Amino acid sequence: MHDQRMGIDSASTVQTAGLLERETALDSLEATLVAARAGEGRLVLVSGEAGVGKTALVRHFSDRSAPLRVLWGTCDALFTPRPLGPFVEIAEGAEWLRATLDRGGRAHDVVTSLLGDLTADSPTILVLEDVHWSDEATLDVLLLLGRRVASVPLLVLATYRNDELASDHPLRRVLGELGRSRATVRLALEPLSQDAVVSLAAPHGLDAAAVYAVTGGNPFFVSEVIAAGGDVLPETVRDAVLARVALLGPRTTALLEAIATLPPRAELWVLEAMVPESLVELERCLGSGILTEELHAVRFRHELARIAIEQSIAPNRRVDIHRRAFAALESPPAGEPDPTRLAHHAEAALDAEAVLRYAPAAAARASSLGAHREAAAQYARALRFADGLPMSARADLLVGHSFECMVTTRDEDALASTERAIECYRQLDDRLKHGRALTWRAQVQMNCGLAPAARQTALDATAVLKQVAPGHELAIAFCVLAGIALLSEEAGETVTWATRASDLAARLDDSEASLNALALSGAAAGLRGALEGTAQLERALALARESGYENQVGRDHVLLAMAASRERSLARMERYVQPGIDFCDERDLDVWGRILLATRSWLELERGDWQAAADTATLVLSQDCTLSCTQARIVLGLLRARRGDPDPWTPLADAADVAERTGLLWWTSQVAAAQAEAAWLEGKPAAVAGATAAAFARALELRSPWPLAELAYWRRRAGIEEEIPPDAGGPFAFQLNGDWRRAAELWREAGCPYEECLALSEADEEDALRRALDGSLRLGAGALARIVSRRLRDRGARGVRRGPRRATRANPASLTARELDVLALLSDGMRNAEIAERLFLSRRTVDHHVSSVLRKLGARSRGGAVAAAKRLGVLEDR
């Protein structure tokens, strides 16, 4: 039925071309499967340009791995992909997964189902194709799998195009995080060599050198050129595909165009409704190899072919095809219509009414699945068609858009939509919604670091809300004002607003607002170091958790971590930071999760785990979010300064810009202290006075003990003679008074090795200075080490080490000083409780150190860690 050339060439050439020169890649895949069989799963990132043969490779590998179970899911090439699209596809043949998705399961539920369905004796291969198109929830699944895969019999093969990843592509962040895991394997596929192209093209009488020149060795392009035949070589992939399709005859066109507008796969029932008269051509298209068959569906064998066809459709017919796709999808033979797909076709069909019907529904669905980026895009889509809507409906869409933008930390977009919504409600004179939107805007402004503006907006909100019967909205506006006062460290004002909120909440019997107020007034005392305040905040947190006020739970974790962080109470930080991150991750509370992640980088820095601090800070910076990025920049600046690495000043200057804009001591004091420390380490004490002046003055006004002591300390160390502020508190206050010995002890107890060295470096006795030097070298604190060793040599000390070389050599796993202590006791066979007692640490902290030691040594047991440490020579050197 079709000519001989197609019968022989197309399908087989595509496959042959896709597998030429792939022996090494297949060997790598085989090795990962061997590991997965042993219960040590792997996540393989298969990358390469479009058409290089990623699918062909993965398909061939999974076919030859039969009878192993293969789960195959493809990400949609829709402008706004379906949430969890690949898993929806997998679920069609997997009851256990369908049940999870039908329940509205999110990323972590999908992972739980998946891991729960693995069998120990036979590994599963999970293929996720084209993850450069994946929705946010699918990326979350990928991340979670990356963390868990190492200990389960699972092989994840994720393919993506690396030629189309912009620097801010969401996949980049995920790749960055996955890349740090030992269980991740990267497989980059290169185009074919000239020899391979010759071997493919020569048998067809084609000028092989010319084919190579035009295709660059891209296997898909090569196979299309061969399949297209003809005397003139097509110059682009598109030309090649269209030439080849022309051979199939004009009657196939309508069918192929319909399939091309239904990525990633066209169900037969949709095609039946769309192009009933052309379905007879399906066999011919399948035979030519341009299409491939799936369960009740077909798709283009290659995405490049689909795009070529889609782009060749004339604009007027494109609208018509999408209209027919929309009509077909709106009445499926079973189940509910899919709003994401309908919104996509409605927009392409320029059907405003249909967009407004389905895009908000698609947004709500995406949001509930944690795909907030897609939700924001669906609201934006609806807004593009919303000119004819009543103003109130448009304003509601704007609020939805603003919320999704804020959750995904797109602060500026969130702010813009909020302002437009406020204007609508104002014109409509809808005071309740107007006041509520103003309250929301104040919160967004706080997240953008615009504290003074936020305060004014929140005051405006209360003014508007007082014009209607006082209700929940007004109570929340009071809470927002209390929150702003809290971060401004105005304890009195915080309590005033919190009290007004809680009085109103009591009258309304509004437990959410009442717990919110309880938390804020507790935090105000906690931030000033009052333990009863922290206890109150903890109580509010527990109650909010019981009542399911998730946003508040996330926020309260942040407040608790802040109070602990200011006092360098690392043990308390441990209690809130990671559990808070886990809580927020599972519920997509990015706003709080990102801040907590940034706080974790600070915790890691202070704990002496600098590698982790750098990794975490870098991870935070991969997503644009004003406040968490500011915290990460402070950590990065300090880290570079302490290590003696280049360029501590750029991140600190960026952080200073934001800090200044907020005018909050919380930020200005951190930045000023970091800049002062960096200047001092670089031997430029003259810069300290200017860097600290404003923050120091503010700390004096607010009488905030810790920032006051730290800033005064750096000023004194830079040679500024001034009175010691009476309110100064914490170990820095001892250093200010010359008691470095007591300060060093306190820092040691707090678990802050760098600050301990810093205190010891002030000593005028050789023994303490040597301890400072050893400690600095062990941390990799090159800058402080240089300063201390110079002091030692000036004193005439002998045999002073100059560099970190020996420490690094002796400690290949880059364990921290504390972890080395723990490891030594582990090797004596001590239990965690005994180690805790010996080292004067909490059980929890020791648990943490032990798991960190295991991770760094790549060991799964304590015995394994000790063996690995001996092998690496970490233990003998002590």
Add this chain to the structure above:
Amino acid sequence: METYVILRRGGWRTADDLRDAAERSTAEGERMPDDVRWIRSYVTAETDGRVGTVCVYQASSPEAIRRHASAADLPVDEIVKVADTVIVRPDPATVAA
């Protein structure tokens, strides 16, 4: 990416040790292609008989260099950012180690 010079003075006892390290360095570099690119190295003969290196890398940040070094178990004495490159002559031919 920025260009950096990395000093690893006297990092290895023998040329064999250095060769092993170079293999690890390449392997770890392949794991983070978007963050570090090893350009070239000069092997230094130290006075105590050890060998070291002066390396030229391109990297997304100093942290990426540290991470690579720690993963490949390479020492780092100092990282210096390169402001500009002046090439007068091509590198001399490789000397067999």
